Amino acid sequence: MPPPTTHSIPSSLPLTLIVATTPIRVASASAAATTTTPPSDQNATRLGIGLKGTLPWPRIKADMSFFARVTSRPPKQGTTNAIIMGRKTYDSVPKHLRPLGKRISVVITRDQTGSVREGVLQELEARKVKMAATAKAKAEAAVEAGQGQATAPAQSPAEEPATDAIVTPSLDAALEQLDTVYGAEGRLGKVFVIGGAEIYGASLRAGSEALMKRPVRIVMTHVVRKPVSESGEEGVEQPFECDTFFPVEKFTAENGWRSASEEEVTEWVGEDVTGEWKREGDVEVQMVGYERLD
Numbered sequence: 001m002p003p004p005t006t007h008s009i010p011s012s013l014p015l016t017l018i019v020a021t022t023p024i025r026v027a028s029a030s031a032a033a034t035t036t037t038p039p040s041d042q043n044a045t046r047l048g049i050g051l052k053g054t055l056p057w058p059r060i061k062a063d064m065s066f067f068a069r070v071t072s073r074p075p076k077q078g079t080t081n082a083i084i085m086g087r088k089t090y091d092s093v094p095k096h097l098r099p100l101g102k103r104i105s106v107v108i109t110r111d112q113t114g115s116v117r118e119g120v121l122q123e124l125e126a127r128k129v130k131m132a133a134t135a136k137a138k139a140e141a142a143v144e145a146g147q148g149q150a151t152a153p154a155q156s157p158a159e160e161p162a163t164d165a166i167v168t169p170s171l172d173a174a175l176e177q178l179d180t181v182y183g184a185e186g187r188l189g190k191v192f193v194i195g196g197a198e199i200y201g202a203s204l205r206a207g208s209e210a211l212m213k214r215p216v217r218i219v220m221t222h223v224v225r226k227p228v229s230e231s232g233e234e235g236v237e238q239p240f241e242c243d244t245f246f247p248v249e250k251f252t253a254e255n256g257w258r259s260a261s262e263e264e265v266t267e268w269v270g271e272d273v274t275g276e277w278k279r280e281g282d283v284e285v286q287m288v289g290y291e292r293l294d
């Protein structure tokens, strides 16, 4: 008998950090330390991502739906994308939405009592029951409306992305478990790191070999608040308040990064990304990409 085929996660599978950031100007420590620094260099920009355990801004539909589409769209039928996050980011997702559907949520925690795992797995079961009830109600409504055949799902349940959750003690353990549980059966799609600051930091630190060898990409939504006056004139930028920041500020070659082209980002995320600024109320957003240099 031929040996069983194994599909472990290839080290060429990129780790994609997906994040929304807003520029926060701060007095730079090095600038403050020297009186010879020219005035123009005395400010640095940090990229704010959070405030008091949640996002710094009210709901931005364009960004939230981009995040949902990109992280849940698998690269091929029969696979499911993974979203790796810190326990605090998991907690920041509204209770009725977690774990997020059609994705494998991987929650990283130092908790050794088992209570985080228990809580996540209980929420997973409740979510699956709710999703099944919604799907059944939809199918019944379609049959009643005489559209049974027209709305029959294009994919069988086995081919649809799964909704699952894993709780692990580190990023390395997260990749290993994804490999054992999903990779081995060829069911793993793309792997995203969705935050927060601690987990972005862990994925960018030169840690294990498995992490260092993997291509690292960032899909970033820039967010700025620029209210428009009643006469239609764009006002000055009003920064958001932030207490949590992305661990990288500059994406220059000097810092080991390069900007990706619109075509590359489009290919990474599976939909058109133009890099244009789009307005939603007082806020403007722009999607861009970066790749870590070898």
Ligand SMILES: NC(=O)c1ccc[n+]([C@@H]2O[C@H](COP(=O)([O-])OP(=O)(O)OC[C@H]3O[C@@H](n4cnc5c(N)ncnc54)[C@H](OP(=O)(O)O)[C@@H]3O)[C@@H](O)[C@H]2O)c1
Pocket: 018, 019, 020, 021, 048, 049, 050, 051, 052, 053, 054, 055, 085, 086, 087, 088, 089, 090, 092, 108, 109, 110, 111, 116, 169, 170, 171, 194, 195, 196, 197, 198, 199, 200, 202, 244
């Ligand atoms: N703008 C965005 O795109 C975006 C995206 C995501 C999150 N956020 C924001 O970011 C903030 C949360 O970020 P955060 O940095 O405070 O928290 P986080 O990274 O989401 O979670 C931190 C937690 O992860 C666990 N953890 C971290 N490092 C670990 C390690 N090396 N080993 C094992 N477990 C580890 C610990 O969980 P335990 O305490 O359970 O041990 C730790 O308390 C929130 O405000 C959130 O809204 C923003």
